[in-house]
Amino acid sequence: MKRKLLTVGGVLLACIVFFGALYAASRLVAPKYHDTLTEGHLTGEYYRETTDHDVLFIGDCEVFEHFSPVTLYNEYGITSFIRGGAQQLVWHSYYLLEDALKTETPKVVVYNVLALKYGEPQSEAYNRLNLDGMRWGAAKIGAIGASMTEGEDFMSYVFPLLRYHDRIDKLTKEDLAYWFSDGEPVSFKGYVMHTGVNPATETPQERYDPKLPGSSMEWLSKMADLCEEKGVSLVLIKSPSIWPVWHPEWDAEIEAFAKSRGLRYDNMIAENDAIGVDLQTDTYDQGQHLNVDGAEKLSRWFGAVLRDAYGLTDHRGEAVYDADYARLTERYEQEKQRLRSEEH
């Protein structure tokens, strides 16, 4: 009996050591997204939030590089977070929203419609950037199921070692530095700052299908249902970038959809003058994304729109928010300074 117990204990101990080692190896080889490919860090940063938000942004780079939650708070007292991600497709957005709505109920959810032009999963790399940091639950399982491209398998999302084991000979200092720690946030409540200036030139022409894919519109419809069910106002926007091109037919389709569902839709491309965005000075990559000046201008304009349309509370003066945003603002300004000094 004693011998049997010893054997069972020994096997258990071996298994514990084995799974411990696998966990450590898995953490080591998984990309850290901290110093490089920082977009992969965004999804996970949401879970560090200690306060609720009035506004939740979801969508692709046109949200996480175009809206500054710091400006929204400092100008209007609006609390917000951007659950954005690189090439975040509509089903990613849907599940990230579903995940967020499990723990908080914002007054407004803002969705940028550019990604609706994609009706099929596009790339494993972008799936990983959007989903690796997501908390496990029904939403993540659903998101993986909806996102997988050919050759991907669910198990490798459950056990990242199965996906990233080939990085074993590509490890860098970053992997060691953030082996067991997530490090400082790389964003400012989901906002990724750029300070460079690279003026917009010509808008590249592309062939396109005048109709948005039916599958992406279905996901949008599901998103509207989800917001309705939770009593959240869904706002559709097209942020003011001039490319990738947002075609008039797509605009009309979204307009019609918004009308049919009683949603607000703002195509900000036409509002550039009112917003004050100048694509000669407010973009860092020829009009595709805004730099911090453009993002602040857009946030000032859109903050007023949200405040007026949805009567959002001004939280300035509330200790818990003031303390949070004071720390964030300090880091935000330091980062702005650092980036600007690096440019010079």
Place this chain on the structure above:
Amino acid sequence: MLFPSWAFLLFLAVLVPVYFLVPKRIQWIVLLIANAVFVCIAGLLGAVFMAVTVATVYGATRFFDASFARQRETLAAMKATHTKEERKRKRLSFERRRRLVLIAALVVNIGILFVLKYGAAIGRITAGIFGTKAFGQDLALTMGISFYTFSTVGYLLDVYRESIPAERNPLKLALFTSFFPLLVQGPITRFETVGKSLTAPHSFDGKRFLSASLRIAWGYWKKLIVADRLLVAVKALCAKPDVYRGDFIFVEMLLYAACLYADFTGGIDITIGVGEMLGVTVEENFFRPYFSKSIAEYWRRWHITLGEWFKRYVYYPLSVSKPMRDLSKATRKLGAGVSRRVPVYLATILVWALTGAWHGSNLTFLVWGILNGVVILLSEELKPLYARFHARFPKLTESTFYRGFTVIRTVLLLSSLRILDCYGTVREAFSSFFSMFTTWNWGAVFRGGVQSLGLTYTDYAIAAFGVLAMFTLSMVQRKGAIRPRILKRGTVFSVCVLLVLIGTILLFGRYGFGFDASQFIYNRF
């Protein structure tokens, strides 16, 4: 369903507990259902071909059994009333009918294999001759057909020769034909061993389970760490015969030798391990083949079951067949040596040509097979010379150095022949091989050459470690099987070994997104 896939592991994870939880008398039915699922997942057409094989072989073998019984009864009844001549005629009439049924069954089964294996090639040749559209270009081998056809044909011939009785239950024959681990890359099995083992009741044995797990893990280790890694470089070398010439071919020979060994033996380890897990004994297919001192010895230790099959069902019957005996008689006037050699030579070359053809429809395989036969016959002819050399230098030939030399010589010789396996045409293969003797470019090989083959230095280091591990284990194996020694050191130690194997596979194996889930090389045969 690939062995290195989650689907296969899940399949196994469901099957094993179910198999041992059901009453023993229906275990084989559970296995049959599992086989059916496995075969159907691989393709319904394959399932149809397999059903045809089971039906025809079952029908033919039952006919043989009945015919033998009737023959015995009839001849016994005729003993008192008929002459010896009449009884002989009767026996011959029974034999003729059995032969007709045998031929029909062989035509159907070998025919299916032949059409699937050579249909596309014949279509291309016909199109070339007649200038018509090539037919049969979408014909492809179905899962395991080369292996199960040979296994069932072996069974058919054994029953025909009355070596074993026919199986009365067609489902048990179906179980033998379709046993799923054997469909990936064999081995070719015999009904009286594997067939019986499949239908016997089995109890769960923890020690056997652990032992089988070790063998399976070692198989995956070889496949995913060594074979699939080296295959990248081998494929790159073969894909550009104009670029990779000279000393690159020597590198290719060595890499392919290691890759094929790891791939084939790895797959067989998984097969035998899965069988063992279920209590089913599957024949060994290798016996440290790279330790052979001659090509003939190598072929007794590599893909043993294929060699045995050809020996048992082609070589021996052919050597003693009437046409061969007649040929031997006819050549007697040319001398006793010639008369003795002619049937042996012919049978050997024919068997090796068939062995080559079994591997594929490409002419390279046929040439490869014939060359193997030629080398074996040449070695036989040179035996007296070797004997004189051994007698002259006894100390040298008994030394470890000389034994090592013969082993390396054999590996190099068979690796040279295997070059034919790597290229699309015989011309390309010969041209590449002989460029080794005309182009000296070691500089190019080591100055960026090996890096251009899709592997990093880390990959080469991991593969080298893998090869060293395989070699070391083979050396240790010479003193006896390794797994019993591991198990003897206790469950905890065995589990630790298993976990180390799994851990290293997970960390250093080539699998997952971005890697081609590669089928075993022998699966395409």
